[in-house]
Amino acid sequence: xxxxxxxxxxxxxxxxxxxxxxxxxxxxxxxxxxxxxxxxxxxxxxxxxxxxxxxxxxxxxxxxxxxxxxxxxxxxxxxxxxxxxxxxxxxxxxxxxxxxxxxxxxxxxxxxxxxxxxxxxxxxxxxxxxxxxxxxxxxxxxxxxxxxxxxxxxxxxxxxxxxxxxxxxxxxxxxxxxxxxxxxxxxxxxxxxxxxxxxxxxxxxxxxxxxxxxxxxxxxxxxxxxxxxxxxxxxxxxxxxxxxxxxxxxxxxxxxxxxxxxxxxxxxxxxxxxxxxxxxxxxxxxxxxxxxxxxxxxxxxxxxxxxxxxxxxxxxxxxxxxxxxxxxxxxxxxxxxxxxxxxxxxxxxxxxxxxxxxxxxxxxxxxxxxxxxxxxxxxxxxxxxxxxxxxxxxxxxxxxxxxxxxxxxxxxxxxxxxxxxxxxxxxxxxxxxxxxxxxxxxxxxxxxxxxxxxxxxxxxxxxxxxxxxxxxxxxxxxxxxxxxxxxxxxxxxxxxxxxxxxxxxxxxxxxxxxxxxxxxxxxxxxxxxxxxxxxxxxxxxxxxxxxxxxxxxxxxxxxxxxxxxxxxxxxxxxxxxxxxxxxxxxxxxxxxxxxxxxxxxxxxxxxxxxxxxxxxxxxxxxxxxxxxxxxxxxxxxxxxxxxxxxxxxxxxxxxxxxxxxxxxxxxxxxxxxxxxxxxxxxxxxxxxxxxxxxxxxxxxxxxxxxxxxxxxxxxxxxxxxxxxxxxxxxxxxxxxxxxxxxxxxxxxxxxxxxxxxxxxxxxxxxxxxxxxxxxxxxxxxxxxxxxxxxxxxxxxxxxxxxxxxxxxxxxxxxxxxxxxxxxxxxxxxxxxxxxxxxxxxxxxxxxxxxxxxxxxxxxxxxxxxxxxxxxxxxxxxxxxxxxxxxxxxxxxxxxxxxxxxxxxxxxxx
Numbered sequence: 001x002x003x004x005x006x007x008x009x010x011x012x013x014x015x016x017x018x019x020x021x022x023x024x025x026x027x028x029x030x031x032x033x034x035x036x037x038x039x040x041x042x043x044x045x046x047x048x049x050x051x052x053x054x055x056x057x058x059x060x061x062x063x064x065x066x067x068x069x070x071x072x073x074x075x076x077x078x079x080x081x082x083x084x085x086x087x088x089x090x091x092x093x094x095x096x097x098x099x100x101x102x103x104x105x106x107x108x109x110x111x112x113x114x115x116x117x118x119x120x121x122x123x124x125x126x127x128x129x130x131x132x133x134x135x136x137x138x139x140x141x142x143x144x145x146x147x148x149x150x151x152x153x154x155x156x157x158x159x160x161x162x163x164x165x166x167x168x169x170x171x172x173x174x175x176x177x178x179x180x181x182x183x184x185x186x187x188x189x190x191x192x193x194x195x196x197x198x199x200x201x202x203x204x205x206x207x208x209x210x211x212x213x214x215x216x217x218x219x220x221x222x223x224x225x226x227x228x229x230x231x232x233x234x235x236x237x238x239x240x241x242x243x244x245x246x247x248x249x250x251x252x253x254x255x256x257x258x259x260x261x262x263x264x265x266x267x268x269x270x271x272x273x274x275x276x277x278x279x280x281x282x283x284x285x286x287x288x289x290x291x292x293x294x295x296x297x298x299x300x301x302x303x304x305x306x307x308x309x310x311x312x313x314x315x316x317x318x319x320x321x322x323x324x325x326x327x328x329x330x331x332x333x334x335x336x337x338x339x340x341x342x343x344x345x346x347x348x349x350x351x352x353x354x355x356x357x358x359x360x361x362x363x364x365x366x367x368x369x370x371x372x373x374x375x376x377x378x379x380x381x382x383x384x385x386x387x388x389x390x391x392x393x394x395x396x397x398x399x400x401x402x403x404x405x406x407x408x409x410x411x412x413x414x415x416x417x418x419x420x421x422x423x424x425x426x427x428x429x430x431x432x433x434x435x436x437x438x439x440x441x442x443x444x445x446x447x448x449x450x451x452x453x454x455x456x457x458x459x460x461x462x463x464x465x466x467x468x469x470x471x472x473x474x475x476x477x478x479x480x481x482x483x484x485x486x487x488x489x490x491x492x493x494x495x496x497x498x499x500x501x502x503x504x505x506x507x508x509x510x511x512x513x514x515x516x517x518x519x520x521x522x523x524x525x526x527x528x529x530x531x532x533x534x535x536x537x538x539x540x541x542x543x544x545x546x547x548x549x550x551x552x553x554x555x556x557x558x559x560x561x562x563x564x565x566x567x568x569x570x571x572x573x574x575x576x577x578x579x580x581x582x583x584x585x586x587x588x589x590x591x592x593x594x595x596x597x598x599x600x601x602x603x604x605x606x607x608x609x610x611x612x613x614x615x616x617x618x619x620x621x622x623x624x625x626x627x628x629x630x631x632x633x634x635x636x637x638x639x640x641x642x643x644x645x646x647x648x649x650x651x652x653x654x655x656x657x658x659x660x661x662x663x664x665x666x667x668x669x670x671x672x673x674x675x676x677x678x679x680x681x682x683x684x685x686x687x688x689x690x691x692x693x694x695x696x697x698x699x700x701x702x703x704x705x706x707x708x709x710x711x712x713x714x715x716x717x718x719x720x721x722x723x724x725x726x727x728x729x730x731x732x733x734x735x736x737x738x739x740x741x742x743x744x745x746x747x748x749x750x751x752x753x754x755x756x757x758x759x760x761x762x763x764x765x766x767x768x769x770x771x772x773x774x775x776x777x778x779x780x781x782x783x784x785x786x787x788x789x790x791x792x793x794x795x796x797x798x799x800x801x802x803x804x805x806x807x808x809x810x811x812x813x814x815x816x817x818x819x820x821x822x823x824x825x826x827x828x829x830x831x832x833x834x835x836x837x838x839x840x841x842x843x844x845x846x847x848x849x850x851x852x853x854x855x856x857x858x859x860x861x862x863x864x865x866x867x868x869x870x871x872x873x874x875x876x877x878x879x880x881x882x883x884x885x886x887x888x889x890x891x892x893x894x895x896x897x898x899x900x901x902x903x904x905x906x907x908x909x
Contacts, residue, residue: 436463590884
C-alpha cells in the first residue's frame with residue numbers, strides 16, 4: 001500500500017492527476033486533473049482505493065490512521081473554504097461520494113450535506129438568511145444518511161413528506177390528490193415552505209430514533225460512518241451485478257471523495273445540472289444536457305421535477321439555461337469545450353451554480369449508445385483529436401451487435417416480464433406460437449410470431465425460419481436454438497426458466513422466482529417482445545430502433561480491416577448465408593454444416609429413407625436421391641464465395657436427430673415412406689443413445705457408414721468442378737469432425753481420395769482441395785502432431801472442446817453455470833467466452849504440435865467463440881490464421897481482430 005492515504009485537490013493545484021485512476025478512482029483522478037487545469041471545482045480530498053481493499057481485508061474495519069488523516073485534511077479544507085466543520089458559524093458541509101476506477105454510474109452510494117446537526121443547521125440558517133434552504137438541506141441529509149449509513153429504508157420517509165405536501169397544498173389553496181404520484185407532481189419538494197420542512201425534520205429524526213437509535217450529531221462521527229458506508233456500497237447487490245455484467249474486477253475497490261458542498265438550492269440564482277459534450281444517444285457534436293433552478297443534483301436524476309434544456313431548443317420559452325443565465329451558460333460551454341479537448345473524449349459533466357457562481361463537481365468519459373460510440377470515435381479522428389488506432393480501441397466490439405439488429409428504444413421505459421439468457425441479438429415482437437407448424441402457418445398468413453418452446457430440435461427448423469424470434473425455457477448460449485437462431489439472424493432468448501407451456505390449454509405462463517407468487521398468462525392471441533441482446537421478455541409490443549449500417553461504421557471497419565492479422569470467415573450453410581456473409585465482410589466460410597441442408601421436406605424424407613434402409617443397396621439408393629440436392633447447394637455456395645475458401649464439415653450429428661420423436665410423427669414418416677410404423681419405432685429405439693453428443697456421430701458415422709461420407713465428398717467435388725469450368729476459382733476444404741486419432745483420418749482420407757479421382761476423371765478437370773479435421777476433443781489436441789501428418793488444416797470446434805474439456809453439457813449447464821460465474825469460480829460462461837486457462841491451453845498445445853509436424857498447417861476456429869471479442873484476442877495471441885462466426889457477428893470479429901492486433905502486434909503467428 002502507498003504511504004499516502006489521502007490526496008487533496010483545489011482549483012489550481014492537486015496532489016494527483018488523471019493518470020491515477022487505479023489509486024484515486026475515476027472521479028477523484030478527474031477532479032484532480034480539473035483542479036490542475038484551473039477548472040472551478042470545490043476543494044476536497046480523495047481517500048484511495050487501497051484503503052477500501054484494506055477495509056475489506058480487515059473484515060469491515062476502517063484502517064488505523066485513517067481518522068487522524070481525515071481530521072488533518074479537514075483542517076486543510078477548512079483553511080481552503082474559510083468555514084469550519086461542525087462550526088456554530090460559517091459551517092463547512094461536505095459531500096461523500098464513491099469513485100471506482102471504471103465508471104459505475106448510480107451503482108454505489110453518495111451522501112450530501114454531511115456535517116449538519118441542530119446546531120450547524122441553525123448556523124446555516126443564520127448565515128444564509130434562508131431558513132427554507134437550511135431545513136431542506138437538513139431533511140435531505142437525514143434521508144441519505146439514514147438510508148446509506150444506518151440502513152433505514154427510504155420509503156419510511158415518504159409518509160412525513162407526503163403529509164407536508166398536503167399541508168403546503170392546503171396553505172396555497174391547491175387540492176391535494178389522493179394518488180401519491182399525482183401528489184408529488186402537483187406539490188413538488190420545491191413548494192414546501194420552511195414551516196412544513198421544520199416538521200419534516202422533526203419527523204425524520206423520530207424515524208431514525210425508532211429504527212436506528214438516532215444518528216450521530218458529531219460531524220466527524222458522521223463522516224467516518226459515511227466513509228465506511230461508501231466502502232460497503234462497493235459490495236451492494238446492484239454494484240456487484242454491474243461489475244459482473246461489465247467485467248470489472250471485485251478486487252479493485254472504490255475511492256471515497258470528500259468535497260466541500262456547494263448549493264444549487266439557495267434560490268433563483270442557484271441551479272444544478274448534468275451536461276454532455278456530445279449527444280450520448282446519437283453522437284452528434286452538440287452541447288447536450290439538462291438543468292434545474294433552485295435544486296440539488298439528485299433532483300435532476302430522480303425524475304420528481306422535469307428538467308429543462310441547457311441550450312435553447314425549439315419550443316423553449318425562456319426555460320433553457322442559455323436564456324435564463326447567458327453568462328453562466330457561456331462559461332459552462334467554454335469549460336466543456338476545454339475538458340473535451342483535454343481528455344480527448346466525450347465528457348459527462350455535473351455542475352452546480354451557487355448564488356451565481358459556477359462549480360464543476362465531476363467529469364468523466366460519458367456513457368453512450370453503440371451508435372454514438374462509433375460516430376464520436378470516427379468524428380474525433382476527423383477533428384484531429386485522436387488517431388485511427390485510438391478510435392478502433394475506443395469502440396467496444398461487444399456492443400457492435402447493437403448496430404446490426406433492432407433494439408429496444410431506451411425511451412420506451414418498459415419493465416421486462418422476465419429474463420432469460422441472451423442468445424441471438426435483436427428486439428422483435430410477435431404472437432406466441434407453441435409449435436413449428438403453427439408458427440409456419442401463421443407466418444404464411446402474415447402474422448408476426450415468436451416461437452416459444454421448452455427447447456428446439458431440428459424438427460422445429462421450419463418454424464424457426466418462419467418466426468421472427470425464438471424463446472426457450474431451457475438451453476444455453478450454444479444450444480440448438482441459440483446456434484441456429486444466430487445463423488439465421490433470428491432474435492433468440494434461451495434458458496428462460498420462469499416460463500412454462502401448457503400445450504393442452506394453449507397458454508404460456510410466466511412466474512416470478514417465487515413459485516407461490518403471481519403468474520402472468522399469455523395466450524396465442526397475445527403479443528410479446530423479446531430482446532436477444534439483453535435476454536429480456538416483455539408483454540405486448542415495445543418501441544424499437546432500427547439499425548442503420550454504413551457511414552461512420554463502415555469507415556471504422558475499413559480501418560479495422562487494415563490493422564488486423566486474423567482473417568474473418570463466417571459459419572454459413574446455404575447460398576443465402578454465404579451471400580450475406582460476404583456482404584458483412586467475411587473472407588470465406590469457416591464452417592458449412594452439411595446436415596443443415598437436409599431439413600427441407602423433400603430432403604428429410606430421403607435422409608430418413610437412408611437411415612431406415614435395411615442394407616447397403618437401399619442406403620445407397622436413398623443417398624443417390626440426396627446427391628443432386630447437396631451438389632446444387634455447393635455449386636451456389638462456391639459461386640457466392642467467388643474464390644474464397646469454403647470449409648465444409650461432413651455429416652456430424654447423430655442420426656436419431658433426423659428421425660421423429662413423437663408417435664404421431666412416426667406414423668407420418670411411415671406413411672410417406674410406405675413402411676410399417678413399428679419399423680420406424682424400432683429404428684428410433686435402436687438409434688437412441690444415453691449421451692448422443694458423445695456417441696455415434698461425426699467421423700464415427702463415416703467409419704461405420706462410409707457410403708454417407710463418399711456421397712458428400714462426391715457432391716462437394718462435383719460442384720467444385722462445375723464452378724471451376726465456369727471460370728470461377730474454388731477452394732474447397734473438406735473437414736472431418738470429432739476425430740480423436742490419426743487412424744480415423746487416414747480411413748476418411750482414403751475414401752476422399754478414391755471419390756476425388758472418380759469425380760475428376762468424369763469431369764475432365766481437377767481442382768485443388770484441402771483435407772483437414774476439427775479439433776474438438778482433448779485427445780485430438782494432445783495428439784495434434786500425429787493428426788497433422790494426415791490433416792492439412794485444423795479448425796478448432798470450441799463448442800465441443802469446451803464440453804469435453806470441462807465435462808459440461810452446453811444444453812444443461814445453464815441450470816447451474818450462472819451460480820459458478822456469480823461466485824467467481826468461472827470468470828464468464830465458458831460457452832460464451834473461451835475458458836483460456838483450460839480449453840485455451842489445449843488450443844495452444846494443438847497449435848504448437850500441429851506446426852511442429854506441418855509448419856504451414858492452416859489453423860482456424862469455427863466454434864461460437866469465433867464471434868466473442870475476448871476469445872478473438874486469445875486466438876490472435878495463440879497464432880491462429882482465422883476465426884469463423886455467424887454472419888451477423890462478422891463485423892464484430894473484424895473490429896475485435898483489429899483491437900487484438902493493436903494490443904499485441906506480434907501475436908504468435
